[in-house]
Amino acid sequence: MINRIRDIRLQKGLTLADVAAACEPQTTPQTIGRLETGMRNLSLVWMNRIARALQVEPESLLRSEANAPAMIVAVLSESGAESPRTRREAVLPSDLAAETPWMVMEVEGSCGEYRTADQVWLRQSPAQDAARLLNRDVLVPLPGGRFAFGRLIEITGETLSLLPPVSGQRPVPVEHPQWIAVAEMLVRKL
Template identity: 75%
Template sequence: MINRIRDIRLQKGLTLADVALACDPQTTAQTIGRLETGMRNLSLVWMNRIAAALGVEPETLLRSETIQPARIVAALGRKGAEPMRTPIEAVLPNALSADVPWLVLAVEASVGEYRTGDQVWLRQHPFAEVSNLLNRDVLAPLPGGAFAFGRLIEAGGDTVALLPPASGQDRIAVEHPAWVAVAETLVRKL
């Protein structure tokens, strides 16, 4: 059984010690390292503890032995593309944070900065946190199963105001939204 503990830990920017301290009950960095490398058996109990420490679902820690995963092999910086010291498995955003619901907005027609075929991955937040999302692109539910999407330009009382991405459109006022989802990842085919 191949695990992805190291890949997930590195993508979240955590050290072995960080994960060990986040486990409940706490453990040692050496134990986490042994579990990552397979020197120690990854039992169901350990899977649950480490998954909780990393903020992912337990099944995310495992991967198939037959399907080759996408790998992060290079990083683009000021000097150009440079190889990673050790390639790591690329893990989808929804697998990296299981604690907050993800929504995906499919772009069917180019509008503003968004192009046809784009996918906008959004993380859902309760309405009480909306003031922290000003000047971000958000999706908000409307009555009757509809949605409003745009830049959050105002949040006051129980109403939010969005500026749609297409130029020349009027702002949209959304009253009493149960939640607001903020755009965090753009997936674009080249």
Template identity: 65%
Template sequence: MINRIRAIRQAKGMTLADLAAACEPATTAQTIGRLETGTRNLSLVWMNRIAAALGVDPQSLLRAESTAPAQIIAALTAQGAEALATPREAVLPSDLAAQGSGAPPLVLAVDASVGEYRAGDLLWLQVLAPESPALARAINRDCLVPRPGGRFAFGRLIDRRGTLVGLLPPGAGQKQVVVDNPPWLAVAMMLVRPLAP
């Protein structure tokens, strides 16, 4: 089995030192590097520690050798498309399990163009508990919030006071929506937009 620690760490924008510090108990960047490259055995204990630090399911750290992953082969910069020195594995949104609540990501399907979203878009959302410290980074980001009666509110998180959550819907001229004491909030983390053939 091949481990995917490096691919997931890079997809989350973490350095070796960041991941080492996020482990409980903390470890060294050198140890994480050895586990990534396979020069140190990735035991079940290490899998659980690293998965918790990355906020993913432990099984997503492993990939069968027969499965060929999607590869990132180039990066688009201000100067144009540039080849990467070494291609790296592209991590699917479903492999980036939500941090905080431990819940899998949710997906919001866009059926009609509204604001910056186009019909056919899929918006991947990270579920967070209302008391999660990660919610501090959710201000000014698009969020999906459950409302009573099986309904939802969606929009830019503009206010959070106590149990009240204020969202500004993406449509022009729409008024702020306030939801009291939602059981969770889902913060937009990735937009998947199909291109016309």
């Protein structure tokens, strides 16, 4: 059985030790390494433990042999595009899903750094987590089924201040938001 544990672990920037420590109960980095390489059988119990540690769905750890996966073919750095040091599979954003589902905002008209047809993928958080989202682009619900979107620039008590993406606009105050969704990914067709 072909598994994607290593690809997902690397995409999330985790070491074998990180994954081993996040498993419940904890295990050793060597065990995770053996499961990644197929030296040890990936049972359903192990698949569930590792999926919880990586915060992904268990089925995302497996790859179909029928479809060729998207591969990372180049790495871009200050010195230009180069071949990757090791051959590895690209992990789809949907496979990196944490326990909270994705929310998507589609851009209908160019707005600041966002272009028409962009998709902004967001992850919902409780409003009390707002402090850790300062200086990030967020979406917040407003009364009447409306939303406010912009850079979270200030928190005063129960009021958030969002700076809209279009230059020259005033910050939008949002009092007592039910939730806050942080922009984690931008999908743009080239």
